[in-house]
Amino acid sequence: MESLFKRALPVWHKGHEKEMNYRLRFKSVTREPMSGDAVIKIATSGIYNLFINGHFAAHGPARAGKNHFRLDEIPISKYLTGPESIIDIEVCGYNVNAYSMQNQPSFLQAEVTLDGEPVLWTGGDHFSAQKNPWYYQKTQRYSFQRPMAEAYHFPIPDNFHSELDISNPVELAVVEPRKIIPRLAPYPIYESIPAYPISKGDIRFEKPEAYFADRSWANISEELLGFPVPELEVYATRECQDFKFENLTPYSAEGETELSANQFAVFSFSRNSTGLLRFRIKCKNDTRVYVLFDELLSNGTVNFLRLSCANVVRYDLGKGEHDLQFFNVYTMKYVQFCVTGGSCTIDGVSMVEYKHPPVDYTFKSDDQDMNLIAAAALETYRQNAVDIFMDCPSRERAGWLCDSYFTSRVEYLLTGKNPIEKSFLENFLHEESYEFLPDGVLPMCYPADHYNRVFIPNWNMWLVLELQEYYDRSGDADLICRFKSKIEKLFRYFEKFENEDGLLEKLESWIFVEWSRANEFVQDVNYPTNMLYAAALKAAGKLYNNATWIQKSERVKEQILKQSFNGKFFTDNAVRVDGKLVNSGESTEVAQYYAFFCGIATPETHRELFETLIRDFGPGRKQKNLWPEIHFAAPFIGYYLRLDIMMKYGYKKEVYENIKGFFLHMAKKTGTLWEYADESASCNHGFASYVLYWLDKMKIS
Numbered sequence: 001m002e003s004l005f006k007r008a009l010p011v012w013h014k015g016h017e018k019e020m021n022y023r024l025r026f027k028s029v030t031r032e033p034m035s036g037d038a039v040i041k042i043a044t045s046g047i048y049n050l051f052i053n054g055h056f057a058a059h060g061p062a063r064a065g066k067n068h069f070r071l072d073e074i075p076i077s078k079y080l081t082g083p084e085s086i087i088d089i090e091v092c093g094y095n096v097n098a099y100s101m102q103n104q105p106s107f108l109q110a111e112v113t114l115d116g117e118p119v120l121w122t123g124g125d126h127f128s129a130q131k132n133p134w135y136y137q138k139t140q141r142y143s144f145q146r147p148m149a150e151a152y153h154f155p156i157p158d159n160f161h162s163e164l165d166i167s168n169p170v171e172l173a174v175v176e177p178r179k180i181i182p183r184l185a186p187y188p189i190y191e192s193i194p195a196y197p198i199s200k201g202d203i204r205f206e207k208p209e210a211y212f213a214d215r216s217w218a219n220i221s222e223e224l225l226g227f228p229v230p231e232l233e234v235y236a237t238r239e240c241q242d243f244k245f246e247n248l249t250p251y252s253a254e255g256e257t258e259l260s261a262n263q264f265a266v267f268s269f270s271r272n273s274t275g276l277l278r279f280r281i282k283c284k285n286d287t288r289v290y291v292l293f294d295e296l297l298s299n300g301t302v303n304f305l306r307l308s309c310a311n312v313v314r315y316d317l318g319k320g321e322h323d324l325q326f327f328n329v330y331t332m333k334y335v336q337f338c339v340t341g342g343s344c345t346i347d348g349v350s351m352v353e354y355k356h357p358p359v360d361y362t363f364k365s366d367d368q369d370m371n372l373i374a375a376a377a378l379e380t381y382r383q384n385a386v387d388i389f390m391d392c393p394s395r396e397r398a399g400w401l402c403d404s405y406f407t408s409r410v411e412y413l414l415t416g417k418n419p420i421e422k423s424f425l426e427n428f429l430h431e432e433s434y435e436f437l438p439d440g441v442l443p444m445c446y447p448a449d450h451y452n453r454v455f456i457p458n459w460n461m462w463l464v465l466e467l468q469e470y471y472d473r474s475g476d477a478d479l480i481c482r483f484k485s486k487i488e489k490l491f492r493y494f495e496k497f498e499n500e501d502g503l504l505e506k507l508e509s510w511i512f513v514e515w516s517r518a519n520e521f522v523q524d525v526n527y528p529t530n531m532l533y534a535a536a537l538k539a540a541g542k543l544y545n546n547a548t549w550i551q552k553s554e555r556v557k558e559q560i561l562k563q564s565f566n567g568k569f570f571t572d573n574a575v576r577v578d579g580k581l582v583n584s585g586e587s588t589e590v591a592q593y594y595a596f597f598c599g600i601a602t603p604e605t606h607r608e609l610f611e612t613l614i615r616d617f618g619p620g621r622k623q624k625n626l627w628p629e630i631h632f633a634a635p636f637i638g639y640y641l642r643l644d645i646m647m648k649y650g651y652k653k654e655v656y657e658n659i660k661g662f663f664l665h666m667a668k669k670t671g672t673l674w675e676y677a678d679e680s681a682s683c684n685h686g687f688a689s690y691v692l693y694w695l696d697k698m699k700i701s
Helices: 236-240 368-384 403-415 419-430 457-474 477-495 527-543 547-563 589-597 607-616 635-648 652-670 686-698
Strands: 011-013 022-030 038-044 047-052 055-060 068-075 085-093 108-114 117-121 128-131 151-154 172-174 179-182 192-194 196-205 243-250 257-259 263-283 287-294 312-317 320-325 330-341 344-353 573-577 580-583
Touching: 011 022, 011 108, 011 128, 022 108, 038 047, 038 055, 038 085, 055 068, 068 419, 085 108, 151 320, 192 263, 196 257, 196 330, 236 287, 236 312, 257 263, 257 330, 263 287, 263 312, 263 368, 312 320, 330 344, 368 403, 368 652, 368 686, 403 419, 403 457, 403 686, 419 457, 419 477, 457 477, 457 527, 477 527, 527 547, 527 589, 589 607, 589 635, 607 635, 635 652, 635 686, 652 686
Parallel strands: 068 179, 151 312
Antiparallel strands: 011 172, 022 085, 022 128, 038 068, 038 108, 047 055, 047 085, 108 117, 192 344, 196 243, 196 263, 257 344, 263 320, 263 330, 263 344, 287 312, 287 330, 573 580
16 A cells, blocks of 8 residues: 655654653744645554644544554644744653553654645654653553543743744654554544533542542553552542532633632533633642543532543643643533632633534424434534544543444434444454454454453454444445454354353353343353344354354254243343253343344244333333333343334334433433433443434434
8 A cells, every 4th residue: 555654754752652651742843834735644653632833723643453553634724824834743652551542652653745745744854842841741540441641730831832942852763664544534623612610619628538549540550551659740639539619609700710729610511522621721820720520510519530530630830821721532511620729810711622523414303302312412423433433432432342333323324424433343453363362352342452351252243243234334345354254263262152052151251231230140151142142143144145154043042042031031041050051040121122132032923022021111110110020221231222122113102202211311411411321420422322313213303
């Protein structure tokens, strides 16, 4: 393949390619106008922010699989209107394992072209670089799934984005060539939304009886890379646990919000949003500010630990006016500024949103509540579909299988295309095999590092189901062919666990059915898992014209019907007792949904069960105390399978009522749709955008 760069080479600070949380600021200044069609090309193993003549221009990159790096090509002519051009790119190389990105040596490869010809590039003398002098390098991880949190010390207002030359340049060295591949996903357009103050109060300091420390801060090891607590320069989540918020009073202002030492102010966006927080702060003297954020308020203030994330950024600021913007992307509806030293005024609180560009899609109903749900679903999709399909844009930003099966349907509904799905799937092909996982197994989320060797065998089966639908949507035979050897290896891996009946028994690692008691009945033979196995075998058999897989699928189905169905409900598992399989007798609601979703049962073959599920089960069953012996389903994946089955068999009215009953409170509270039915987890989860798929099937007017 022809190189996507004409002159640029990958570079980094010599000898620091593997240093954790290392941020370089690359800069090029030209003293003459740049006219023509100007484009900057950027590839990196880290995360970058691009500024042109002081204007924020881009955040990226799009993610790829191991040892592959996607190229961003960003038009910049609109920023090059003056007599000189200042281009600066700040890049953080994290060099830790995570679910949101992979641990790979740091580099930047960048090139500016005019009318297609390179005029500035890395690897020559056009860019100089320095280590960011204002950030604290040794900070805690943001979460188990994401790398380091942010913290800063600005003794003077930062002039990096002005024409000031870099004062302490580092020695840049050309590093090993990288495999650069095209970006497939559409680019964000960086919409900006304001936040407004809603309350103020006072801070009292009181040490808790015990400090909370998430596993990502307390359990740093070879399996989870980061800075151990004794090495931290800033431990913001511990510091903020000393804060007690009191004297909360409503507050609004159109201009500046003034805060003195030991005061706080809470700001609100109109909805839960994802992007880069920015604000202007004027410090009358040296000031320390903690910026707390979350999707919800807890007793009127921000609980920065609600998701076991470090939802706090600390700033140590000198006297003067500072225009600040977060380096990384976070999710929030509420922002709380806590001043613990000095005094300041704050205004211009806003967010540069980082999400899928607007789509040519409208939903309009006479039911305003349903319009509200649809708008929340669309917002949820856009925030979770930037470069890959993500579970949530906050705690993880990870590309999970199974979730992607549902979100990919939404992409095609909204756009009529599937470039993000292709990018997401293609990433799995960038590694022949995956370090730390058994041969044949694919990661449960990717691109990610799984140093702890955890994987979900069920999610591999969902991948097969998605591949079949991907082919139906796209006709992309090439990608399907490229997956063939991986699917063959996957089924060879599963063969090792097939028992005398052909059912999977004693599967390894994290056997995940759903977030309910169903996960307690996964050994030794789990029937919902085997239902999914039968569906995956059948899908792969059709996809690759493999009659053996199709026949095996039928045998698995026959054994499930023989062993799991007790005449009224499907049971969840059987265990080995003295060498024989003994049915546990446990039945979960979600097992019934798996049976119908995977084609083990149909309304024709199991009419009584089907009618019972439609009539008595669903979100309201617990309040009515119906069938208490059948363990309740969780929102994901049980309720989603339920509504999908109901839609398939024409129960549109029931689906309509289920959607309103389940999602309306979410849409009203955050403007996005949640991971769980309650507020205990992410309030912005990609698969929840699947509501749009059901609404489209209903054709509501």
